[in-house]
Amino acid sequence: MYYNYKKYFSLALLPVPDGNCRLIAVDIGCYGKQSDGGTFRASNLYNNILNETENWPLPKELPGTSVKDPLVLAGDETFPLLENLMRPFPGLSQTEEERLVNRRLSRARTVVVRTFRIMASKWGLFRKGTETSVVHADIIIQCICACTI
Structure with a gap:
């Protein structure tokens, strides 16, 4: 289940960074062969959003307007x-x-790419991988994510 389409074993990491590339939520450990959407649907974040138990910040007014944006x-x-x-x-x-x-959403999604690049530059594990059990890999990735917050 962890064997992905690129022909190696992997865990899926679903990060939620803020605009400054700091992780505010992560989901780690889904099967490497799942798509990003499948990983999201299997995540606690998705279930919390559907059940409205996610602790979202309240909508804020856009600068210079009275329009509140969630x-x-x-x-x-x-x-x-x-x-x-x-x-x-x-x-x-x-x-x-x-x-x-679509262009603006694409720009917003580049924050995730930048966050991964920052993590990979600090931690070689994301560039070369490691041979360990799934449980240990999950713990290692949690530690790296905690250092990225």
């Missing part, structure tokens, strides 16, 4: 569309506004 997560096409989770508009025939939203 906190949302940005995912890719494999994620479900939820009240607190945005994903890109599908298909090739999009309006200019939809293309703009």
Whole structure:
């Protein structure tokens, strides 16, 4: 179950970083062969969002306006569309506004990529891997994530 499409064994790490690449939530240990959306659907975060038990910050006013905007997560096409989770508009025939939203979501998702790069630069484990049990790998990744907070 941990053998992924790239032909090696892996655990899935689902990070939720803030805009400064600090982890505010993580889910570790799903099967490496799952898609990102499948990993999300198997996560505690997903269940907490569905059951409305996630401790979301209250909506804040946008600067210079009285419009309140809720906190949302940005995912890719494999994620479900939820009240607190945005994903890109599908298909090739999009309006200019939809293309703009997709570009901005893509920029927001690059924070996750930057967070992984920061973790990989500090911890070689993410570049070369390690040979250990799933339980030990889970603990090691938890420690690395705790140091990234």
